[in-house]
Amino acid sequence: MNTAATAPPPYEEKTTPYPNQNAPPTGYPTQQQPLFVGTPMVYLSEYPVQCVCPRCGAHIVTRAEKTTGLFTWLLCGGLVVFGCVLGCCLIPFCIDSAKDTVHYCPNCSYVLGAKRMI
Numbered sequence: 790m791n792t793a794a795t796a797p798p799p800y801e802e803k804t805t806p807y808p809n810q811n812a813p814p815t816g817y818p819t820q821q822q823p824l825f826v827g828t829p830m831v832y833l834s835e836y837p838v839q840c841v842c843p844r845c846g847a848h849i850v851t852r853a854e855k856t857t858g859l860f861t862w863l864l865c866g867g868l869v870v871f872g873c874v875l876g877c878c879l880i881p882f883c884i885d886s887a888k889d890t891v892h893y894c895p896n897c898s899y900v901l902g903a904k905r906m907i
Contacts, residue, residue: 833904835890844899851892851901857882858889860906 837853864881873880881887890904 833890833892833902835886835904838892840901842894842896842899842901845894845897847894847896849894849896852895854891854893855885855888856891856903858906860889861887863907 835853837851839848839850841847842849861881864887865878868878868880887906889906892901892903893899894901
């Protein structure tokens with residue numbers, strides 16, 4: 790009996806149609822992913838929020854300012870309809886919770902968005 794050990798077969802490298810699974814081989818047209826250049830979604834509230842400014846790229850806490858909006862004017866008109874015409878109809882212009890909130894970048898003063906009451 791011959792008990793000579795047999796050598797394993799030589800290693801054969803298996804090839805795939807695309808050696809690098811992330812990129813097709815040369816000679817084929819490639820498609821590039823489109824670059825999203827829009828404003829990133831910032832969840833705005835009545836208070837300053839932390840985000841990245843799309844204009845200057847800085848990590849910031851927004852500067853929130855209150856402005857008069859449609860809801861404020863509707864409250865004023867509603868008070869006029871109910872008979873508050875001697876200045877009481879101007880009360881909504883003094884209440885911050887009845888106003889819209891506009892968020893700005895503190896570095897470049899870019900408007901990041903606004904939280905509207907209506």
